[in-house]
Amino acid sequence: SQTIHQWPATLVQPVGSPLSLECTVEGTSNPNLYWYRQAAGRGLQLLFYSVGIGQISSEVPQNLSASRPQDRQFILSSKKLLLSDSGFYLCAWSVKVQGEDGHYGYTFGSGTRLTVV
């Protein structure tokens, strides 16, 4: 079956420290991968998406970066965290759903709650 793993579940980091959040997908190949952020009381903001190994598109310029070293691995990083980086980070993947032309199904991980102090 297809599953998505995201860790850690919670993280408290001091301002200026580095960050590395990891997301891995099982049971599918060549998925599209996404990082979203949900700030407290707000909606979802797309940060990065990737259609293949080494291919990263950034939606919002900021001090975060993403990498895709393997087909089913997506990493969100920062060299120096800011207070404003606090939020709930969600990884997601999508593939074309069989039988529904052009309709991309979307599956989310369980999220990482990051608090920068």
Added chain:
Amino acid sequence: GDSVTQMEGPVTLSEEAFLTINCTYTATGYPSLFWYVQYPGEGLQLLLKATKADDKGSNKGFEATYRKETTSFHLEKGSVQVSDSAVYFCALTLLYGQNFVFGPGTRLSVLP
């Protein structure tokens, strides 16, 4: 650009009350429409979807009908339960599109 608008709430209802959460969209193409639910402390789960006009998505007693003429996809449930307390997100993706556009989310609290 493409966007989704939904009532932000919070919405507070008593158990067994009728629920409607409004969602309207603007899109440059012909979108597929979705409702996602986020329970406290968890990620998002797909609740239901509709891929063409007049389609009705349904799951767990929730329903939403794709109305192209009014560009709407309102979420309804006839009798809510305490366990339905969550944040509900309306979203769209364009045909052959790769990215979703989400609404701001509506927080629902159901009181016993």
